[in-house]
Amino acid sequence: MISRIASFHNYQSVSNDLMRQQVKLQDNQDQLATGKRVLTAGDDPVSSIYIQNFRQQDKQLDQYIDSITLARNRQTRAEIAVDDAEKLVDSAKRKTMEMINGSLSDDDRTAHRQDLKGLFDNFMNLVNAKDESGNFLFSGTQSSKQPFYRDSALNVRYAGDSYHRTAQVAPAVEVQTSDPGDQVFMEIKNPFGDYQPEYDLNSGSLLLLAQAKNTNNADNSDYAVSFSVDSGGQTTYELTQNGSVVSAGVYDPQNGVQWGTLSLSFEGEMLDGDKIVLERQDTFNVFDAFKKGIELSHESIFNASATAELHQVTEQFSAAFKHLNKARSEVGTRLTTLDRQEGMHKDFKLVLNRSLGTMEDLDYSTAVIDMNENMLALQASQQAFAKTKDLSLFNYI
Numbered sequence: 001m002i003s004r005i006a007s008f009h010n011y012q013s014v015s016n017d018l019m020r021q022q023v024k025l026q027d028n029q030d031q032l033a034t035g036k037r038v039l040t041a042g043d044d045p046v047s048s049i050y051i052q053n054f055r056q057q058d059k060q061l062d063q064y065i066d067s068i069t070l071a072r073n074r075q076t077r078a079e080i081a082v083d084d085a086e087k088l089v090d091s092a093k094r095k096t097m098e099m100i101n102g103s104l105s106d107d108d109r110t111a112h113r114q115d116l117k118g119l120f121d122n123f124m125n126l127v128n129a130k131d132e133s134g135n136f137l138f139s140g141t142q143s144s145k146q147p148f149y150r151d152s153a154l155n156v157r158y159a160g161d162s163y164h165r166t167a168q169v170a171p172a173v174e175v176q177t178s179d180p181g182d183q184v185f186m187e188i189k190n191p192f193g194d195y196q197p198e199y200d201l202n203s204g205s206l207l208l209l210a211q212a213k214n215t216n217n218a219d220n221s222d223y224a225v226s227f228s229v230d231s232g233g234q235t236t237y238e239l240t241q242n243g244s245v246v247s248a249g250v251y252d253p254q255n256g257v258q259w260g261t262l263s264l265s266f267e268g269e270m271l272d273g274d275k276i277v278l279e280r281q282d283t284f285n286v287f288d289a290f291k292k293g294i295e296l297s298h299e300s301i302f303n304a305s306a307t308a309e310l311h312q313v314t315e316q317f318s319a320a321f322k323h324l325n326k327a328r329s330e331v332g333t334r335l336t337t338l339d340r341q342e343g344m345h346k347d348f349k350l351v352l353n354r355s356l357g358t359m360e361d362l363d364y365s366t367a368v369i370d371m372n373e374n375m376l377a378l379q380a381s382q383q384a385f386a387k388t389k390d391l392s393l394f395n396y397i
Contacts, residue, residue: 054352061345061352064169068342071167071177074131075335078179081129081137082328085185086321088126089286092119093317096293100310104301113297120290124150127185138181141165147181148287154294156287158182169341175334184327186285191319195223195278197312201304206268208311212278216261220280225257225264229272239264289316 098104099112127148130136135143139160147160160181166174190196195212207227226238239247239259247259256265264278293313299306 058349058352061349065342065345067167068169068338068345071169071175072335072338074135074137074177075331075338077129077131078137079328079331079335081126082184082324082331085123085126086324086328088119088123089317089321089324092116092123092290092293093314093321095119096310096314096317099293099297100307100314101301109297109301113294116290116294116297120154120294123286123290124148124156127181136160138179138184140178140180140182143178148185150287154287154291156285156291158186169338170345173337173341175337175341177334179327179331184324185287185320187283188286188316188320188323190282190284191315192312194280194282196281196284197308198277198279199305199308199312200275200277201308202271202273203302203304205271205274205304205308207266207270207274207276208268208308209276209278210256210265210267211263212265213263214261214280219261222280223262223278224275225278226275227251227270227272229270235270284316284319286316286320289313289320293317 095112095116099109104112127138128136128146129138136145136147139145139147141163142160143165145159148156148158150156158181162180162182164176164180165178167177168174192209193211193213195209195214197209197212199207201207221241224240226240228236228238230236235251236249237247237251237257238245239257239262247257251257253266256263258264266276292309296306296310296313301307
């Protein structure tokens with residue numbers, strides 16, 4: 001029996017081989033043009049999975065780096081604002097100290113008052129500062145709302161909230177990117193302890209409150225200390241709680257005034273009839289210090305009570321300076337964290353790109369050899385195809 005071989009079968013077989021060689025050559029040319037070994041998942045399924053994972057991680061790192069850049073810009077602007085606020089507070093402290101000088105004339109005090117008002121105006125501009133996107137720096141999470149408002153009586157109120165915003169700069173790392181203005185400028189630790197003094201002194205008195213501590217946090221009573229000097233020159237005190245006398249005796253400068261959980265210490269020289277009223281206050285805000293300093297500048301240099309309160313304002317400005325310095329240090333710590341995290345991301349990107357290169361990048365020498373081999377194979381297929389398509393029985397009849 002003679003088997004019959006169709007010429008169409010030969011034609012189709014050689015044609016398919018020709019197409020396969022053309023596809024291989026085209027793949028070689030695409031690889032050389034792009035410099036990539038893996039162009040589709042079919043080129044290397046295992047490497048393709050790793051390449052996809054590497055690219056996803058690389059994009060995520062880019063997102064974290066963009067987030068770090070935005071956070072750094074905002075924190076840098078906040079650091080500059082707090083630093084400028086420090087300088088203004090320090091200048092205000094110096095102006096207040098100069099007003100304590102008894103040799104100043106009324107015109108001198110007026111000049112100092114104008115300077116203090118100018119410092120207060122500049123300070124208000126700083127606390128309402130914005131970042132490069134037009135968001136307020138010290139409004140908490142309400143960045144579109146102006147945080148501080150001042151009325152004609154120089155009273156300042158806060159319109160923001162007490163929360164802060166954060167930015168995720170790594171899978172498990174969040175960095176604070178804002179500070180609520182009430183915590184930065186209005187919740188400053190009282191330099192005198194737990195009470196703010198109100199002075200009622202005789203002319204020539206140099207009495208000042210040094211410290212007023214009360215370990216009983218639930219005690220919100222108002223206290224007052226009055227001093228008397230007898231004919232023998234001995235100084236006595238009388239301590240009242242909410243208007244009622246609770247302690248009295250000879251004043252001992254070494255121990256101050258001690259009663260229950262209350263501990264008071266004083267400095268300077270007191271006169272007969274001097275009195276200090278103590279109101280419970282753990283914190284104060286720097287705006288009140290500006291306001292009080294401006295108000296006291298209208299008082300006579302011979303007013304001992306006003307002079308003592310100027311000392312109080314000076315201590316408040318000093319405490320505000322330390323508080324702002326601490327706030328600026330915290331911002332600096334966040335900036336350091338951002339820089340360190342950005343460096344880690346960039347290092348990891350280098351590792352990823354190196355690993356991605358080993359999986360994806362083309363070995364040009366190998367690719368050129370493969371292309372030459374495929375070109376030879378293609379040429380052979382083309383010659384075979386040319387001969388096959390001309391095959392016919394009529395050639396042998």
